[in-house]
Amino acid sequence: MSDPIHLNSYQRDARIARSRVLVSAGLVLLAFIGLLVQLYILQVVNFDVYTTRAENNRIHTRALPPPRGLIYDRNGVLLAENRVSFSLMFTLERVGKNKNWREVLDKLVEVLQLSPEERETFERRALQSRRPFEPALIMSGLTEEQRALFAINQHLLPGIEEDVQFVRHYPQGEHFTHTVGYVGRINSEELKKLDPVLYGGTNFIGKTGIERFYEEQLLGQVGVEEVETNARGRVLRVLSRTEPIAGKDIYLTLDTKLQAAAEQALGGRRGAIVAIQVNTGEILAMVSQPSFDPNQFVLGIGFKAYADLRDSIDAPLFNRFARGLYPPGSVIKPMGIVSGLESGKINLNTKVFDPGYFQLKNSTHKFRNWNRYGDGWVDIRLSLARSNDTFFYEMANEMGVKLLHKHMSQFGFGQRVGLDVDGETAGLMPSPEWKQRRFKQVWFPGETVMLGIGQGYMQTTPIQMAQATVLMATNGKWIRPHLAKTIGGEKPIDPDPMPDIEVSNPKFWEIAREGMEDVMHGARGTARGTGNSAMYRMAGKSGTAQVKSIPQGERYNRDKLNERLRDHALFVAYAPAKKPEIAVAVMVENGEAGARVASPVAKAVLDAWLLDENGVVKEEYRDGTEKGVHQ
The missing domain is CATH 3.40.710.10 (DD-peptidase/beta-lactamase superfamily)
Known part of the structure; x- marks a missing residue:
């Protein structure tokens, strides 16, 4: 005797379909409510937090280094001056997540045709302690040829920008070296001891002589500017600016x-x-x-040039x-x-x-x-x-x-x-x-x-x-x-x-x-x-x-x-x-x-x-x- 044939129950199928629709609708409603809650948290509860973050990504505060005070002899002859120098600044935070910053430096060395020793110097300077988004000076005294090469290849060098800075120069050369002294780059040990606000944006410090003894007077006061930048960190416009105050000029008793x-x-x-x-x-x-x-x-100074001075039997240093x-x-x-x-x-x-x-x-x-x-x-x-x-x-x-x-x-x-x-x-x-x-x-x-x-x-x-x-x-x-x-x-x-x-x-x-x-x-x-x-x-x-x-x-x-x-x-x-x-x-x-x-x-x-x-x-x-x- 064959099994009986079961007929579909349309009432039961309808109940199952309705229950599934209600569950789906409930899940959609819950998701929508969750989305509304999240939007409320983002736009109302944490409005100030995320607004600040967005502004920080768009608006940045930059330190403006003051011009260093000049040094003259007793009759007004210039012994230490400031000259315009084109430099390269490197900001690690602007390299991007998909780019290794060391590869960027490798590319820079390749573009400018520099030596392995200079590549090591760049990395050492880039790793110096600093505040977030504060650029590090990695190279100064760019020639016109180097500037042109950098401009052509800048799109391959994220995080690196050209900047114009004042760099110390001693027009009398070796004649006042041991009295006036000289400035040099701030090293890692000095950076740990210096006031980060006072030396914001400043890359040089007095090393010897008058430059060192009267560092505080020659330094001046740092300025500040707020700038708006794009996603690549390029400045779009200046929002506000407080001018730096130049260091004090010093007249020496020397003739x-x-x-x-x-x-x-x-x-x-x-x-x-x-x-x-x-x-x-x-x-x-x-x-x-x-x-x-x-x-x-x-x-x-280069390693060889310094070694020649250091090891000279006549001890010029x-x-x-x-x-x-x-x-x-x-x-x-x-x-x-x-x-x-x-x-x-x-x-x-x-x-x-x-x-x-x-x-x-x-x-x-x-x-x-x-x-x-x-x-x-x-x-x-x-x-x-x-x-x-x-x-x-x-x-x-x-x-x-x-x-x-x-x-x-x-x-x-x-x-x-x-x-x-x-x-x-x-x-x-x-x-x-x-x-x-x-x-x-x-x-x-x-x-x-x-x-x-x-x-x-x-x-x-x-x-x-x-x-x-x-x-x-x-x-x-x-x-x-x-x-x-x-x-x-x-x-x-x-x-x-x-x-x-x-x-x-x-x-x-x-x-x-x-x-x-x-x-x-x-x-x-x-x-x-x-x-x-x-x-x-x-x-x-x-x-x-x-x-x-x-x-x-x-x-x-x-x-x-x-x-x-x-x-x-x-x-x-x-x-x-x-x-x-x-x-x-x-x-x-x-x-x-x-x-x-x-x-x-x-x-x-x-x-x-x-x-x-x-x-x-x-x-x-x-x-x-x-x-x-x-x-």
Whole structure:
């Protein structure tokens, strides 16, 4: 028997269809309600959030770096300026999700035909810490050819834009490198310490010299602008702008012509010269030779060029006038006379018999005078004119190291003397306490004897020697030597002035200064050849600083020494003698004879300041003793 045939129930099918329609309609309604809720959240609840995000994608705030303050010499000659430079800026956030930023840099190197070293530099600069959407300077100083190549291929280089910036330039080249200094790119270590707002958009910072010391004044105040951009980050229009405020201009005390004269007088030899205006403390010239062109450091010096400077045996990167440490030798003897008189260990009538050497009691060691035959009886003035070592051995032994340290420190030895000389070292005015800390040893009497002639542990810089000479010229009046004449039109103020050197009898200064005049013009003066050729009366003192010590019983023999182991030649002077206007310190490395080699250099600097174009002493500098006025 076959199975029965089932007929469709139209009522049941209709119920199923209706239920499915209702469920579908319910799901659609729920989806629609969800969409409405989401639209409400987006457009009402989170309206401010998403509006801000949209504006941030469209509107950006850009820092406007201020023009750096200019630097001039005392007469308005430009020493540091700002020049327009075309640069490439890279913003990582604008590269796009579908593009690797390293590939963009690879393409840039290919387009501009650059070296692998420059490619590494670009990546390092791109990765420097910065705020979001803040562009990084990756390349400066674009040539016209590079600009054209970039413009043609810019569509292949997302995130990279050309920008116009001011870049530092030093029109005087190497002549003021160690005084003015230079700026360079902000490195990663500096970036961690700098205020991101203050340095917003700024890519350079003072590295050395005045550029570094007065960084805050030269920097200026950053500006801000709001710009509207498209999806690629290209600026469509400027919405608002607050102009940056330029840094303060600085006029230095330096004189370009005197600087040139000092460099010429040094004649290409290694050494340093410092010239200071006596009554104001203004530094008129500061020379450290050899030097180098600071412009190559501004945009980034190449590895090879830097290595050549760094490894040069002549050390052009080294600032000799502020950081060079040299035994002062006999140039400190005038200061020693004032110290000895004030200590009471010698008096105005003191005489010492010189057999050509000095010996400590119960010692066989002989401390030799440079004149091994001796000068016989020597008083204060003759001790300076002849630079008699025996006199100063005797005086130092009588004073002792503690009195020497106390009185000589007042002349600035063993401390930084400059007000705004970047990188200046303190030198060393030794004491028993210093030796105990340094070597764990006691002080010996023989070390005091050597200290009396500026040898042994004592170390000074050329600027210290110049300042000590100023103090001799002014009878102990302290004005810190300084480089800034005005900053933004205002004179710098010394926040920590040094006390003047007080002595119990003004004649202490007088007899020491007369001895310095005898050096230049006395019948037995060690530099009388230089002094007598001058158109004015000078006061000076020569010195010789040992580089290699000579064993007891042996004599200095230049022919047996490497040129760089020969003595340094030193000389200090001021003029005119009766009305001092300018003081000079000269150090010629391995020049050997201060009176013969360094004194003509000092005279050339003095001539350049005191004489007119006809070789006659300028009216304002006459003291009644110059040639042609009174003999």
